[in-house]
Amino acid sequence: MSLSRRRLLTGAASLAAASRALDAAVLPATSSVISQGRVRTLNGSSLPWRMVNGVKEFQLVAGEFEHEFAPGCKARCWGYNGSTPGPTIEAVEGDRVRILITNTLPEGTSIHWHGILLPNGMDGISGLNQEPIAPGETWAYEFTLRQEGTYLYHPHVDEMTQLAFGMMGFFIVHPRVPHDPPVQRDYAMLLHNWALHPGTYRPDPSVMTEFDLWTFNSKVFPATEPLLAAQGERVRLRVANLSMHHHPIHLHGHRFAVTGGDGGRWPRQAWLPEVTTIVGVGQTRDIEFVADNPGDWALHCHLSHHTMNAMGHGIANSVGVKMEGLETRIRKQLPGFMAMGEDGMQQHLEHAQHMRGPENTLPMAQGEGPFGAIGMGGMMTMLKVRRGLQGNVDPGWYEVKDVPRARRVDTASPAAPKDQDAPEHHQHAE
Numbered sequence: 067m068s069l070s071r072r073r074l075l076t077g078a079a080s081l082a083a084a085s086r087a088l089d090a091a092v093l094p095a096t097s098s099v100i101s102q103g104r105v106r107t108l109n110g111s112s113l114p115w116r117m118v119n120g121v122k123e124f125q126l127v128a129g130e131f132e133h134e135f136a137p138g139c140k141a142r143c144w145g146y147n148g149s150t151p152g153p154t155i156e157a158v159e160g161d162r163v164r165i166l167i168t169n170t171l172p173e174g175t176s177i178h179w180h181g182i183l184l185p186n187g188m189d190g191i192s193g194l195n196q197e198p199i200a201p202g203e204t205w206a207y208e209f210t211l212r213q214e215g216t217y218l219y220h221p222h223v224d225e226m227t228q229l230a231f232g233m234m235g236f237f238i239v240h241p242r243v244p245h246d247p248p249v250q251r252d253y254a255m256l257l258h259n260w261a262l263h264p265g266t267y268r269p270d271p272s273v274m275t276e277f278d279l280w281t282f283n284s285k286v287f288p289a290t291e292p293l294l295a296a297q298g299e300r301v302r303l304r305v306a307n308l309s310m311h312h313h314p315i316h317l318h319g320h321r322f323a324v325t326g327g328d329g330g331r332w333p334r335q336a337w338l339p340e341v342t343t344i345v346g347v348g349q350t351r352d353i354e355f356v357a358d359n360p361g362d363w364a365l366h367c368h369l370s371h372h373t374m375n376a377m378g379h380g381i382a383n384s385v386g387v388k389m390e391g392l393e394t395r396i397r398k399q400l401p402g403f404m405a406m407g408e409d410g411m412q413q414h415l416e417h418a419q420h421m422r423g424p425e426n427t428l429p430m431a432q433g434e435g436p437f438g439a440i441g442m443g444g445m446m447t448m449l450k451v452r453r454g455l456q457g458n459v460d461p462g463w464y465e466v467k468d469v470p471r472a473r474r475v476d477t478a479s480p481a482a483p484k485d486q487d488a489p490e491h492h493q494h495a496e
């Protein structure tokens with residue numbers, strides 16, 4: 067299954083030839099700044115482009131590479147320009163764009179421009195709108211952007227495999243007239259799932275429901291990059307989902323508004339105040355908020371199994387069962403056996419964090435915070451809000467020592483004065 071060196075070289079050679087041909091036609095660079103500011107694709111990047119006779123031209127190479135989900139876990143993945151998700155394409159409403167795609171994969175591919183209004187022959191469904199792009203070939207897609215919003219690109223050949231291996235990316239179209247109010251930070255995060263079975267290096271495309279890894283931009287916590295904001299900044303987060311499940315994305319410490327997505331910007335009356343929003347498969351959702359609450363705030367999928375990594379399912383529930391001596395006896399037959407925990411799973415999670423599993427397999431949860439194990443992996447990152455924060459350097463953990471925080475109390479002294487609330491008539495109130 068692995069890609070032959072020859073094919074890689076052929077792909078690279080044809081891309082170089084295509085580049086040379088284009089160099090001959092290139093115009094002097096015009097102002098190449100996207101006026102509405104750039105999107106920060108967490109753990110990723112945006113795709114550079116150049117102006118060629120008034121057309122914004124982008125180059126993608128579909129190919130195979132090694133991708134790391136977090137230190138200790140890698141896989142042979144497919145994507146664009148050596149990354150999954152592929153680099154984010156950013157353009158402005160009204161732009162004419164040309165995207166050159168070179169296929170270095172061992173099978174045919176195509177690109178569908180998910181949500182973008184374009185002529186039928188540019189829609190990228192192999193068999194329906196075009197023949198597949200054969201290995202080694204370079205094709206061009208070209209259209210004018212007549213809308214703004216958060217869109218995607220992905221293949222439409224052997225989707226089951228090509229999506230399962232990581233082929234997807236954002237296509238973000240900024241509005242001609244900037245949105246009001248403007249945002250100071252604009253983030254993008256693509257949700258995906260992977261059947262990377264313990265001890266293996268190749269995602270399994272045949273799996274439909276039981277996945278091993280749940281990712282934000284193909285990374286699991288704590289390898290997921292945090293969102294940063296200075297206190298008072300307005301932040302947009304664009305979330306898209308090309309996985310096999312719907313994901314309720316939940317932000318702590320702030321109330322956000324869902325302001326748009328794959329239908330472009332919603333009218334103000336349609337904005338939804340939320341703290342959790344479901345991003346369905348094939349959807350994109352833009353959320354916006356003012357980062358007014360300093361601290362380190364969790365941002366995660368609220369399906370609890372989606373904030374964990376590879377784990378067994380369908381095993382005996384041992385919570386509440388006295389395991390004394392049992393583990394030792396089972397270990398004689400099954401070296402390394404660990405019961406699921408008799409008082410709950412946290413103890414098991416902390417154990418598992420330091421246990422060696424099969425090679426190339428992450429523990430179920432592995433995040434470590436200033437107060438110990440965070441007990442999450444998978445679809446989890448943080449929003450870090452600090453006063454006067456500038457740039458994109460992670461400020462480290464928030465110092466909670468000077469702000470109110472939950473505390474351990476002395477059980478020997480009464481928690482609250484008895485006569486302070488609950489006057490007698492309350493007992494008889496209707």
Ligand SMILES: [Cu+2]
Binds near residue numbers: 280313314367369372
């Ligand atoms: Cu989820």
